Amino acid sequence: MLEIKNLHASINGKEILKGINLTVKPGEIHAIMGPNGSGKSTLSSVLTGNPAFQVTEGEVHFYGKNLLELSPEDRSREGVFLSFQYPVEIPGVSMVNFMRTAVNEHRKYKGLDPMSASDFLKLMREKKDLVELDNKLANRSVNEGFSGGEKKRNEIFQMAMLEPRLSILDETDSGLDIDALRIVANGVNKLKSKDNASIVITHYQRLLDYIVPDFVHVLYKGRIVKSAGKELALELEEKGYDWIKKELGE
Amino acid sequence: MEIEQSYIKIYKDFGQLIKDNSAEVMNRERDKAFARFEELGFPTTKLEDYKHTDIRSRYAIDFGMNIRRVEFPINPYSVFKCDVPGINSHLFFIVNDSFYHDPQGDTTNKEIEDLISQGVLIGSLKEHAEKQPDLVAKYYGKAANVQNDGSVAFNAAFAQDGFFLYVPKNVVIEKPIQLINVMRATTDTMANSRNLIVLEEGAKAKFLVCAHTMDACNFLSNRVTEVFVGKNASYEHYKLENTSYNMTNIGSLYVEQSEGSNVLVNEMTLHNGFTRNNICINLNGEHAEALLCGMAIGDKEELIDNTTAINHNVSHCHSKELYKYVLNDKATGVFAGRILVKQDAQKTEAYQSNKNLCATKDAHVYSKPQLEIYADDVKCSHGATTGQIDDNALFYMRSRGISEREARMLLMLAFTNDVIENISVEALKNRIHLLVEKRFRGELSKCAGCIICKE
Ligand SMILES: Nc1ncnc2c1ncn2[C@@H]1O[C@H](COP(=O)(O)OP(=O)(O)OP(=O)(O)O)[C@@H](O)[C@H]1O
Ligand SMILES: [Mg+2]
Numbered sequence: 001m002l003e004i005k006n007l008h009a010s011i012n013g014k015e016i017l018k019g020i021n022l023t024v025k026p027g028e029i030h031a032i033m034g035p036n037g038s039g040k041s042t043l044s045s046v047l048t049g050n051p052a053f054q055v056t057e058g059e060v061h062f063y064g065k066n067l068l069e070l071s072p073e074d075r076s077r078e079g080v081f082l083s084f085q086y087p088v089e090i091p092g093v094s095m096v097n098f099m100r101t102a103v104n105e106h107r108k109y110k111g112l113d114p115m116s117a118s119d120f121l122k123l124m125r126e127k128k129d130l131v132e133l134d135n136k137l138a139n140r141s142v143n144e145g146f147s148g149g150e151k152k153r154n155e156i157f158q159m160a161m162l163e164p165r166l167s168i169l170d171e172t173d174s175g176l177d178i179d180a181l182r183i184v185a186n187g188v189n190k191l192k193s194k195d196n197a198s199i200v201i202t203h204y205q206r207l208l209d210y211i212v213p214d215f216v217h218v219l220y221k222g223r224i225v226k227s228a229g230k231e232l233a234l235e236l237e238e239k240g241y242d243w244i245k246k247e248l249g250e
Numbered sequence: 251m252e253i254e255q256s257y258i259k260i261y262k263d264f265g266q267l268i269k270d271n272s273a274e275v276m277n278r279e280r281d282k283a284f285a286r287f288e289e290l291g292f293p294t295t296k297l298e299d300y301k302h303t304d305i306r307s308r309y310a311i312d313f314g315m316n317i318r319r320v321e322f323p324i325n326p327y328s329v330f331k332c333d334v335p336g337i338n339s340h341l342f343f344i345v346n347d348s349f350y351h352d353p354q355g356d357t358t359n360k361e362i363e364d365l366i367s368q369g370v371l372i373g374s375l376k377e378h379a380e381k382q383p384d385l386v387a388k389y390y391g392k393a394a395n396v397q398n399d400g401s402v403a404f405n406a407a408f409a410q411d412g413f414f415l416y417v418p419k420n421v422v423i424e425k426p427i428q429l430i431n432v433m434r435a436t437t438d439t440m441a442n443s444r445n446l447i448v449l450e451e452g453a454k455a456k457f458l459v460c461a462h463t464m465d466a467c468n469f470l471s472n473r474v475t476e477v478f479v480g481k482n483a484s485y486e487h488y489k490l491e492n493t494s495y496n497m498t499n500i501g502s503l504y505v506e507q508s509e510g511s512n513v514l515v516n517e518m519t520l521h522n523g524f525t526r527n528n529i530c531i532n533l534n535g536e537h538a539e540a541l542l543c544g545m546a547i548g549d550k551e552e553l554i555d556n557t558t559a560i561n562h563n564v565s566h567c568h569s570k571e572l573y574k575y576v577l578n579d580k581a582t583g584v585f586a587g588r589i590l591v592k593q594d595a596q597k598t599e600a601y602q603s604n605k606n607l608c609a610t611k612d613a614h615v616y617s618k619p620q621l622e623i624y625a626d627d628v629k630c631s632h633g634a635t636t637g638q639i640d641d642n643a644l645f646y647m648r649s650r651g652i653s654e655r656e657a658r659m660l661l662m663l664a665f666t667n668d669v670i671e672n673i674s675v676e677a678l679k680n681r682i683h684l685l686v687e688k689r690f691r692g693e694l695s696k697c698a699g700c701i702i703c704k705e
Contacts, residue, residue: 048649052641076651088646092664101660102650109651141664142646158650 001026001197002067002166007058009046015056016042018222024166027194031208031233032201034219035241040201041085043219044170048082049075062166076102077109079165083155083172085201090142095154098142099124099161106162127160131187148175156187163191168199173207185210205237218244253310254291261407264317271319272410273379275387276444283396283406290400302584302616303526303555305401308498311468313440315408316346324464326432327352337677339428339458340365342373346433347441347471348411349374361425369418372427375446376411385416389448393476393504395530402502402528405442405474412444412473417453419480426456426488426675431471433461433497438468445475449483451508456486456675461522463493470498477503481535482510486674489517491525492685495550502528507567509535516543516672518682519554520689529558533567533595542571545669547689548581548613555584562595565625571602574669576662576690577613586618589632593624602632607665609639609658659690 002024009017016039024030034040046053047060049072060067067075090098103123104114115123128138131153143151152172159167169188173181188198188211200211208216208230216232217224218241226232226244261268261284269277292306293299326343327350340362343350351374362372371378371385379386396403413429433441449455463469479485491499499522507513519525531540546554560569575583585604606615619632639661647657666686673679 050645052645071654072645072648073651073653076649082649084646088640088642090643090646090661090664092667093660097660098647098650098652101652101656105651105653105656162650
């Protein structure tokens with residue numbers, strides 16, 4: 001579904017991604033790990049079309065479509081979803097209004113009529129239950145005054161609402177307490193099917209106990225320097241990144 | 251003084267005619283006001299208070315004035331249906347510069363009769379000034395800044411009529427009183443009108459002023475409103491401007507507050523070519539409270555200037571001021587907010603905030619908050635910020651499938667929310683939310699649903 005070839009990207013003239021290659025097929029879960037500042041969030045931003053970054057080289061195809069040509073909104077409507085490492089607060093825009101607009105824009109893209117108010121509220125309720133999102137949060141402005149963990153839970157709630165084909169979870173586990181981690185991971189697992197895929201960015205093996213990856217990649221200095229099965233995450237947890245740096249001759 | 255000359259000539263030639271068609275009380279200070287105008291002229295950009303707002307050049311058009319009070323052949327009651335659902339207001343019109351008398355006697359309907367039986371006076375200022383000269387003379391011209399502002403002096407020289415409301419002690423008018431200023435003409439026209447509102451002790455009233463234009467001519471309106479709010483009285487003043495690019499609106503509002511009175515002023519410009527609002531609130535009695543809000547939405551080359559002053563003349567008063575601007579294209583916003591706390595005005599609380607959103611690079615806001623505090627035991631603050639649309643928020647919304655246009659609209663709407671929330675008339679509040687949304691969507695070239703504007 002997703003094919004990334006030799007992807008280079010920079011911000012303010014500084015190259016961050018230096019040739020990423022990655023193929024994701026339906027039903028797969030890919031974990032991306034790597035030291036701070038290696039470019040994991042940059043990759044998420046570039047895949048979702050953040051205009052702050054410039055793609056300087058390479059290609060990305062999503063179900064055959066040239067993803068890099070699409071606007072951020074069209075990428076979302078095509079089924080790409082990013083759970084932000086740092087979700088944005090939007091004072092004055094209510095969660096309900098935000099989600100209704102998003103859901104209806106997705107429907108419009110598919111040629112469907114807007115959802116009725118009652119159907120929409122029913123859908124909200126259903127998905128809120130899935131991630132055990134507090135009712136009070138859904139009545140507030142988007143992320144405004146949410147705690148770190150609440151924001152992350154809200155990301156997964158939005159993911160549940162939009163039912164993406166590819167979800168990129170950028171450190172969704174950070175800031176979550178142990179119970180919340182399980183709830184969020186359960187939510188992700190419930191949404192999983194043979195037709196959708198996930199890229200899970202994390203620093204910790206813990207999340208991967210719940211969301212078991214098919215592949216683990218190490219991103220280092222803007223490149224994927226190692227890929228293996230789920231056992232790689234355990235090895236990294238135990239040994240850190242030094243041995244990989246050594247392998248690279250650093 | 252070229253621009254002024256033609257108006258000076260009009261006054262010299264037709265001064266008597268102006269007086270003949272107005273009330274004696276309004277004429278008493280007329281010559282003096284004219285003399286002052288002759289001295290001052292229209293305000294120029296050399297004046298600090300008009301630095302960014304070239305009001306004088308707006309008068310350069312050869313406007314016609316309806317000195318003879320020829321009635322314009324429309325009945326606004328029959329063509330105007332205010333589409334604010336459930337607003338259920340007492341409705342009055344000023345057509346250009348004259349109070350409009352409904353031939354069907356709408357101004358003397360059952361509810362109005364009931365108010366009149368309680369001692370309320372409502373209707374044409376000219377007529378009430380003729381019928382109750384002592385009452386009107388007690389207040390007329392007592393608050394307006396004729397001495398220092400050439401534009402206000404001009405109004406005092408030329409205004410012949412307007413709206414009058416008198417609410418006696420402890421009388422509460424539940425329904426909002428709605429005054430619609432309609433500009434209607436076949437040639438470029440100027441209107442000077444004068445409103446006077448008096449609330450006696452413990453009285454309550456809500457006043458909504460709407461500005462509309464009907465024709466494609468150039469219009470200029472210069473309207474001065476004086477409001478006297480008695481002890482423990484409560485007054486709400488809403489102004490909604492939704493006109494056209496060829497309209498210049500100069501509105502001056504002077505509010506005098508007595509002890510324990512409560513005033514809310516909320517002036518919203520959704521659409522207008524050139525707006526200058528002068529607002530001055532005097533807190534003259536202890537424990538008076540004032541909430542002054544405003545919102546300006548501008549695009550193309552529109553200019554909206556709100557120059558405000560809140561004077562804490564005595565102790566223990568509270569004031570809060572909130573102004574927000576959202577500007578697109580090459581629009582200009584001007585905000586000047588002066589808060590004066592006099593020496594004896596201890597225990598004053600005064601807060602001011604001005605926040606602006608420039609959605610394009612060519613939109614500009616000039617913001618000048620000004621605190622002048624001569625008392626030591628006070629709580630005062632002010633803050634002004636001008637920013638762009640938050641790129642992070644924009645991207646976040648787009649990443650959820652919301653189009654850039656819609657996302658911008660939601661962000662601009664969110665930005666103006668708190669001003670709109672300061673409307674206590676629920677039906678009006680809901681309506682403004684909708685109108686603002688339409689405005690941001692570009693669907694509101696004129697007031698939605700207003701039959702006058704639909705033409
Ligand atoms: N706006 C920016 N301007 C300049 N440099 C930036 C900007 N955003 C990111 N970078 C740089 O790009 C590099 C990669 O950042 P990125 O956020 O992708 O790392 P990461 O792998 O997600 O790290 P972490 O594990 O800490 O989340 C870092 O060196 C960072 O400082
Ligand atoms: Mg990151």
